Amino acid sequence: MATPIRIGIVGVGLIGGSLALALRRAGLRTTAPGAVRSTIIGIDLHRASLLQARRANAIDLGFHPDQAPFASCDLVVLCTPTPALLESLPGIASSMQPGALLTDVCGVKELPCALGAAQRRVVFVGAHPMAGTEQRGFSAARADLFDGACVALCTPAGIAQGNGAWESAATAAVRALWMEAGATRFLELGPSEHDEAVAYASHLPALTAAALFEALEGAGAIEPAARALAAGGFRDTTRLAADGTVGQAAVHNRFIPAAARALSEALRNLAEASAQGQRTRDLRPLARRLELLADRRRAMPLPARKP
Amino acid sequence: MATPIRIGIVGVGLIGGSLALALRRAGLRTTAPGAVRSTIIGIDLHRASLLQARRANAIDLGFHPDQAPFASCDLVVLCTPTPALLESLPGIASSMQPGALLTDVCGVKELPCALGAAQRRVVFVGAHPMAGTEQRGFSAARADLFDGACVALCTPAGIAQGNGAWESAATAAVRALWMEAGATRFLELGPSEHDEAVAYASHLPALTAAALFEALEGAGAIEPAARALAAGGFRDTTRLAADGTVGQAAVHNRFIPAAARALSEALRNLAEASAQGQRTRDLRPLARRLELLADRRRAMPLPARKP
Numbered sequence: 058m059a060t061p062i063r064i065g066i067v068g069v070g071l072i073g074g075s076l077a078l079a080l081r082r083a084g085l086r087t088t089a090p091g092a093v094r095s096t097i098i099g100i101d102l103h104r105a106s107l108l109q110a111r112r113a114n115a116i117d118l119g120f121h122p123d124q125a126p127f128a129s130c131d132l133v134v135l136c137t138p139t140p141a142l143l144e145s146l147p148g149i150a151s152s153m154q155p156g157a158l159l160t161d162v163c164g165v166k167e168l169p170c171a172l173g174a175a176q177r178r179v180v181f182v183g184a185h186p187m188a189g190t191e192q193r194g195f196s197a198a199r200a201d202l203f204d205g206a207c208v209a210l211c212t213p214a215g216i217a218q219g220n221g222a223w224e225s226a227a228t229a230a231v232r233a234l235w236m237e238a239g240a241t242r243f244l245e246l247g248p249s250e251h252d253e254a255v256a257y258a259s260h261l262p263a264l265t266a267a268a269l270f271e272a273l274e275g276a277g278a279i280e281p282a283a284r285a286l287a288a289g290g291f292r293d294t295t296r297l298a299a300d301g302t303v304g305q306a307a308v309h310n311r312f313i314p315a316a317a318r319a320l321s322e323a324l325r326n327l328a329e330a331s332a333q334g335q336r337t338r339d340l341r342p343l344a345r346r347l348e349l350l351a352d353r354r355r356a357m358p359l360p361a362r363k364p
Numbered sequence: 365m366a367t368p369i370r371i372g373i374v375g376v377g378l379i380g381g382s383l384a385l386a387l388r389r390a391g392l393r394t395t396a397p398g399a400v401r402s403t404i405i406g407i408d409l410h411r412a413s414l415l416q417a418r419r420a421n422a423i424d425l426g427f428h429p430d431q432a433p434f435a436s437c438d439l440v441v442l443c444t445p446t447p448a449l450l451e452s453l454p455g456i457a458s459s460m461q462p463g464a465l466l467t468d469v470c471g472v473k474e475l476p477c478a479l480g481a482a483q484r485r486v487v488f489v490g491a492h493p494m495a496g497t498e499q500r501g502f503s504a505a506r507a508d509l510f511d512g513a514c515v516a517l518c519t520p521a522g523i524a525q526g527n528g529a530w531e532s533a534a535t536a537a538v539r540a541l542w543m544e545a546g547a548t549r550f551l552e553l554g555p556s557e558h559d560e561a562v563a564y565a566s567h568l569p570a571l572t573a574a575a576l577f578e579a580l581e582g583a584g585a586i587e588p589a590a591r592a593l594a595a596g597g598f599r600d601t602t603r604l605a606a607d608g609t610v611g612q613a614a615v616h617n618r619f620i621p622a623a624a625r626a627l628s629e630a631l632r633n634l635a636e637a638s639a640q641g642q643r644t645r646d647l648r649p650l651a652r653r654l655e656l657l658a659d660r661r662r663a664m665p666l667p668a669r670k671p
Contacts, residue, residue, distance in 0.1 A: 187595035255590070264631070265576055270661050270664075286492075290607075293600040304651070304657075320576065327571050341447075350608075351574075359595070
């Protein structure tokens with residue numbers, strides 16, 4: 058951001074806290090003479106989280122949502138879990154200065170963008186940074202969480218809607234925010250397009266991870282042995298099941314039921330292919346298919362794991 | 365191992381290569397005066413892998429399977445992928461000294477243990493070290509791969525079968541081998557019990573990871589956006605899909621069809637719960653279930669990721 062601004066971050070947990078730390082890190086890098094750093098205002102229901110964030114120098118000021126000075130913020134970023142975010146969005150928009158910028162990090166985009174479009178006071182830019190860990194709360198926040206991440210940006214909604222120049226400026230401002238926070242890739246797309254794509258990239262994996270964990274829990278007499286033998290493969294495949302926030306977003310995704318039904322069908326087909334191969338003692342076609350799939354998966358570019 | 369022995373390792377890829385490196389590392393730690401280190405014989409179809417393993421000082425000698433001196437080995441460890449391992453087991457057993465010890469690392473245990481029981485020349489102890497990565501070949505081998513790992517050990521089969529003392533000694537020898545290689549936990553169980561437990565701990569996750577990757581590939585017009593948005597969650601959830609060797613074992617697992625059918629049903633139920641929650645605008649019960657599941661998953665002890 059060229060000009061120092063007042064940024065409100067609602068929810069200073071893993072995502073909001075990491076955003077605050079990342080913006081602060083960017084501010085410390087500013088060497089321009091006379092540069093004034095932006096003011097970061099943390100807003101959270103939990104006083105303990107605000108204190109933690111203050112102590113870590115991630116935020117300048119901390120407020121309970123009921124006392125938050127939304128009217129004094131140039132930009133507000135909603136970083137609470139999906140249900141709270143959807144519930145608070147209209148009220149926060151109505152507390153802000155007309156024409157100010159409101160954005161979010163919600164894992165679904167149809168619902169918040171519809172709420173953003175339903176008000177005509179602020180500019181709402183739905184965003185979704187593709188980064189996270191299964192940890193929670195400000196204590197899990199890290200300044201490098203978004204380094205190299207891709208951020209999905211939806212078409213501005215609300216007061217700027219239909220004004221091309223204003224829309225572009227709003228998108229540019231949110232993009233600049235996330236570039237300051239470390240993101241390097243951006244994908245502009247509509248809310249529906251986002252939700253359908255993220256169903257495959259994140260939400261279906263999260264719900265499937267949950268189902269896999271429940272399968273182990275429901276393994277009956279064999280469960281203790283299954284737990285003892287569970288190692289890195291089980292750890293990684295079910296990691297997203299430990300991240301309740303992705304699951305929260307996933308169940309709100311309109312494209313999830315169809316995608317989950319299709320995956321259910323695919324798993325049934327795999328079960329039949331395996332059963333038939335075992336009966337006929339010819340598992341080569343299935344093994345070959347998995348080999349080729351493994352090659353394609355290894356060739357897929359994906360962000361490296363952060364240490 | 366108290367006494368230096370000749371160990372044949374068939375297949376010096378990720379698992380066999382790592383075992384060789386780990387045993388060599390253990391040998392280097394031996395400080396007893398006059399200690400003579402064990403001889404490690406690598407056996408592989410690929411000359412290049414043997415050369416690599418020799419150069420890394422993981423093995424003392426390298427042989428093509430057709431020329432391998434199985435008769436001179438005290439202990440042979442089968443480390444090839446499932447189909448090759450099953451095919452070669454009887455022939456290798458018949459080439460060894462009567463009473464010698466044959467073991468394996470196969471991800472299923474019913475099939476190799478049945479082959480081990482069908483011969484009466486050597487003692488066969490089916491084993492399965494719970495460690496791996498999605499990388500392949502000797503170049504991916506690492507001496508610390510098995511550090512802290514759990515190893516499943518099946519009841520000895522073949523010539524020791526029914527002789528309690530001999531069975532115990534055989535199990536102890538294989539356990540000692542893996543302790544030298546860094547493993548710290550052992551689970552003795554029958555082949556069927558192993559295969560059912562590992563279906564939940566590893567094989568169902570691997571096949572599900574493959575199905576999730578195929579779902580993204582089949583996402584049609586939205587696939588490019590889904591690929592762009594795929595990040596750490598997709599990377600981890602589908603990591604096992606990149607490991608073709610787990611998939612190979614998985615399709616040979618007799619318990620996989622039933623487990624995959626049950627998971628397919630669970631996913632269909634999740635799809636319906638999500639669809640109904642979206643219709644009735646009450647996703648709280650499903651969200652709550654995922655929250656509680658996330659808590660349980662976070663509380664589950666699992667091996668830490670190696671750097």
